Amino acid sequence: MNDKTAARTRPPEASTGPTTAQLASAAGTFDLLSTPTRLHLVWLMSQGEHDVGTLAARVGVNIATVSQQLGKLRLAGIVTSRREGRRHIYTVEDPHVLTLVEQIFEHIAPDGSLAPDPPRQP
Numbered sequence: 001m002n003d004k005t006a007a008r009t010r011p012p013e014a015s016t017g018p019t020t021a022q023l024a025s026a027a028g029t030f031d032l033l034s035t036p037t038r039l040h041l042v043w044l045m046s047q048g049e050h051d052v053g054t055l056a057a058r059v060g061v062n063i064a065t066v067s068q069q070l071g072k073l074r075l076a077g078i079v080t081s082r083r084e085g086r087r088h089i090y091t092v093e094d095p096h097v098l099t100l101v102e103q104i105f106e107h108i109a110p111d112g113s114l115a116p117d118p119p120r121q122p
Contacts, residue, residue: 046101049091
């Protein structure tokens, strides 16, 4: 049994579990990612750097909407920005957020159904 399997099979009393603060913060992060527009923005920025106009065009919403959503995501620390002349360039750099976004889209098939689990290693 590897460490991951052992962690999943431990009785609940053997682990202290997440703290109240961790649960609240995780729920807040999932709440921010719970709208299709914000999740699409985060996915795009996980693929590389983009300015507001490019993000708006790719997501299919207006620049004001994207700016509002980016502000929320930036305040939460999910995305980062930098100035490049008159433009703001946005990206996702946090490896935890990158992993979360990658995993959710591996879990969901293009038709919106759950993707089949990969074969288990013996």
